[in-house]
Amino acid sequence: MKFNGPSKPGGSGPRGRRSRGRLIGQFLGGIVVSALVVLCIFEAWFRAHSTRVVAARASGPFIASDPDLLIRYTSKGRRLVPGAHVRILKHQLSGLDIDMQINSLGFRARELASRKSPEEFRVLVLGDSITWGDYLPADEVYVNRAERLLNPSPDGRRVELINAGVGDIGTREEVDILEESGLATQPDLVVVAFYLNDSRPPWGFAGELGRPGWLRRHSALAAELYRSRRLQRWIKEQGEPRWGWVSARDRIPWQKDPAALEQLAWLARFDWGAAWQPESWATVDKELARLRKLAGRHSFGVLVVAFPVRFQVEPDFVDDRPQKALAERARANGFGFLDLLPLLRSHRNEPIYFDHCHPLSAANGWIGEALAGYIRSEYLTPGGKPGGKP
Structure with a gap:
């Protein structure tokens, strides 16, 4: 007479544990890949819509963006960088890409x-x-x-x-x-x-952003998230009196x-x-x-x-x-x-x-x-x- 041994459900032995491990690994890998895809979509969107300052002759998918290529801060306020040649991508006012050439005196003019x-x-x-x-x-x-x-x-x-x-x-x-x-x-x-x-006196917010590190120079998403967070904090620090007119213009005749x-x-x-x-x-x-x-x-x-x-x-x-x-x-x-x-x-x-x-x-x-x-x-x-x- 033949007796069957004890049953081995899939989760009880080493093979079952390996199978569960693969499933968990695949699940976590899927989450990581999905997150990366979402981040890439957001990055592409911000690259297409946010304002960035890049070197005029730069090209490729990872162009470094750095406002310091165009603006410098002195003890007497903002100045344009003498000799700068940059592109302002998707300017926040006009939406245009602007070729910006600064002469040796720091002016937007020819030499x-x-x-x-x-x-x-x-x-x-x-x-x-x-x-x-x-x-x-x-x-x-x-x-x-x-x-x-x-x-x-x-x-x-x-x-x-x-x-x-x-x-x-x-x-x-x-x-x-x-x-x-x-x-x-x-x-x-x-x-x-x-x-x-x-x-x-100057508005001053741009100076609050500081010099961008590698991530903010190369990621439009990181730069915009950092800028938005700093702007919200700065507006809160400045107080309501400075910005009350912005909302009031739509309410009063x-x-x-x-x-x-x-x-x-x-x-x-x-x-x-x-x-x-x-x-x-x-x-x-x-x-x-x-x-x-x-x-x-x-x-x-x-x-x-x-x-x-x-x-x-x-x-x-x-x-x-x-x-x-x-x-x-x-x-x-x-x-x-x-x-x-x-x-x-x-x-x-x-x-x-x-x-x-x-x-x-x-x-x-x-x-x-x-x-x-x-x-x-x-x-x-x-x-x-x-x-x-x-």
Whole structure:
């Protein structure tokens, strides 16, 4: 008679344990592979949609992204890296890939001869991110558009406009840049492109990110996660008063009610609303006086150009108190003055801005025409201001 031995279910012996181990290994391996696939999908998405600064000639799937290729931080604020040549991929405002070339003086301009020719008229344009125009190709920024319109000039000189704009700076930093490197261009005319928050210190968030390590330079996902976390912490540290206007702009009727615009300007007093606060003008007065002394010492003229905020351009009424305050100060210092608010209000039924202050390409064209017209009539037409001096 034959007896069957004890049954051996699959999980009781060494073979069953090995089988379970393989299943667990396959399961864990599947999780790892799935996680890697998800990370790769996110990485691909962020590479396609996030703003990155890369070396101009870099290529391949793992291009290092590093803002320090373009921006350096000094004891006096942000500066562009002299000689930098980078690409800004998917700029956060325009979505464009921008070729960015910086000359040896740290300006978004071509190289200049060290000695100015008598047949040249040089215009140095100081300003912030609106003037730098890092979100547009150089030829579409108002500085370059004005230069094209001014050549040939009425008096026969070749007109050179030099873009000395840098993002996140104010009037004090602009005059610092003039002293540090702008005077080396031997300008006949210095244009101060004034925006309404120029009395305020730099925004400062970009400096909070520090120098990126290998992972943030090579992974768009890691860079964006780090940036988002730091931004949330920084906004919390800065406090609600600095950012209250951002949510309020969608709640209060600033387009129809002057009192509502006044309220919005108060909420934005740490940004563009500073120009409505009388105490903010002390900083501007100090820097314009400093600029006047430099103009006298180095024999150049000064033209102040007033850039408005969207909340002045679109309403059914005109609130130009900041422009009037600036015009009075320009006249007191012997400077020329160009107010862009009437021009942009004449186009207020058309798209003008990427956000609340950075003009679209078409608006840069209108601004370039206005600037060229003013310079031509006031500084280049026979009988105008001699030598570019106001």
